[in-house]
Amino acid sequence: MRRLLLAAALLLLGPAAQAQQPVLNIYNWADYIDPYAIERFQRETGIRVRYDVYDTLETLEGKLSAGRSGYDIVVPTSEPTFHRLVRAGALRPLDMARIPNARNLDPALMARIAAVDPGNRHGVIYLWGTVGFGMIPERIRALAPDAPLDSMALLMDPQHLRRISRCGVAVMDSAVDVLPSVLRHLGFHPDTAAQAELDAAQRALLAIRPFLRSIPSPPALIEALANGEICLAFTYSGDVIQAAARAREARRAHEVRYVTPREGAQLWFDMLAIPADAPNPDAAHAFIDFVLEPEVMAGITRQVRYPNAVPASRALLPQEVQDDPSVFPDAETIARSFVAGTPSQAAERARARLWARFRAGR
Template sequence: MSPTALMLRWLPIVLVLAFPGWAFPAWAQDRVVNIYNWTDYIDPSVLAEFTAKTGIKTRYDVFDSLETLEAKLFAGHSGYDIVLPSNEPSFSRLIRAGALATIDRDKVPNWKNLDPALMRRVESSDPGNRHGAIYLWGSIGLGINPDRIRALAPDAPVDSWSLLLDPAWAKRLAPCGIIMMDSAIDVIPSVLHYLGRSPDGSSPDDLAAVLKLLMAIRPYIREFASGGALEALATGQACLVLDYSGDVDQAAARAKQAGNGVDVEYVAPKEGSEIGFDMLAIPADAPHPDAALAFINFVLQPDIMARITDATRYPNAIPATRALVRPALLVDPNVFPTEAVQKRFFTIGPSAPKADRARTRLWARFKAGS
């Protein structure tokens, strides 16, 4: 090796030894946590406070469907340190694929604040709760503008999935705007349950029944959306939306604040609603796993999680927050459902790849209307 080549080979080490304060390479001292979360799903001041107290910067991106999240994670090298999949089917699917890291609880002392009973409910997705902590939870149901619905159909069954899934009612309500959540993962189990079938059903007969029902209401759906449905509901551009409970409650709060005369309500249909838990998890290839653990520990503080519930209008899994959450939310049954409503909730289980592919094909046909 020539003297010049030898000098170039050892130059980086010499520079680090001579100037230990240099960031060489730059990423070695980069204190940052890259977060991938649902749209409108945190109090932004929490991110600023985390940085102020830990010195760790946050880079924050959002998604509006589980399909989008899964595509990022299964592709690998997403660059994210914190992701928030729903316990089923995404969280369990990512665990089985080896896409999520186990949590070192010694570095998350605030884990003790979590409700053991709620954490047991997600053990079917994550045995031993090794890969994630509950962040927030909620149900899937209907967001409605009752005044506009009654103007078109005074006798409409506003407490039932029939309002959307019965083509006779969908046709009557189409003029005031119907939006369907753009997620096969979230919609198909609710349709199966409405049909009296297992929400985990994936037989050809199950999926044929789902497709028949969905195609019957397809002409009356104005658009498919997830995050965008919140704004459409709040501004009166839509009167009927299939969406998450907290999103609808956020829309109601925005409409009230705007004073635009739009009344928004969330309906957990009498036939039953799917309940899901969104999990704080760390990708197996996270570039900053220690920063991720620090973030999880920070978020699991009661005062921090109470602020997140206040901002998002979704319940959390930390009992101590009940004394800290805004009193108006504590008595809001859409945020903290009554026992009677909770008895109607159902959960879904893990799904097989073959079933996932069949549902994806079904969803594509439904959206295309063919």
């Protein structure tokens, strides 16, 4: 109703007011929205949307840390970026009275965020997912028939990876989304700050580095998998599902599949949040409320194939999406999953050095 009243007011005030219509500045992941949702929001509210994208959490955090980003909506991942931004006072507390559709959110999922944002004051869940394997199974089996397709050993055992590398292997360029799984595979806590354990992770990553074709940004992995340029990737669940859909649409001869490691996958949540210095927080609140409508969320999940935190949206999705465990993991998969924490600043610096050496291969 608030959005319709705003649109009506702009029409009544005439061309001069419309020329000065508010602008909503959004900074989000690439390939992570339903374009129709943006069109509908602009049509219903009269608010013009300027939409920019990033491809790593480091890019987002660097932009906000510099201050005066000019953005009204950002979409940081709960750990560690959202947590650090909350702790630094870089996000504006939400006015929940202006977001009535927040009642549509799954309270159990929102409770998992409360550990880093007490009272869920600074953000609501946009989309969520896991980190695991995107693969073309038949190509991997042809090269390494004994390799375990559902285990981190598929990636971390050089004996397997040496053979698989012939059809192309890539790991996304995101230390915060790769290192926790590597550490857990080695038997360490995903949030460890112990230098000896980080050194062990570095040795393990350097051991597989010669067999990686690339360490690209996550969006680049979508096309590489869809086109069959690689047969194994370690990346976000939704990106693999998008790659699978593109391969089908292009009638590729190969099947792309998403597999979660049986040892347990990293679970993450992307948050809708408002920077503390947002130039138009009113439009930001209106957009968050709009996105949390079940019909809008269903359209976003249908487009990008990531699950959302609005349970009423699930019945509005095609049956094949509702029943796809790679989109909506079952209870057992969720129970095995883990949420990485936010390491100390000293541990973050150590991890950054580790990742730089891994990327360089030395």
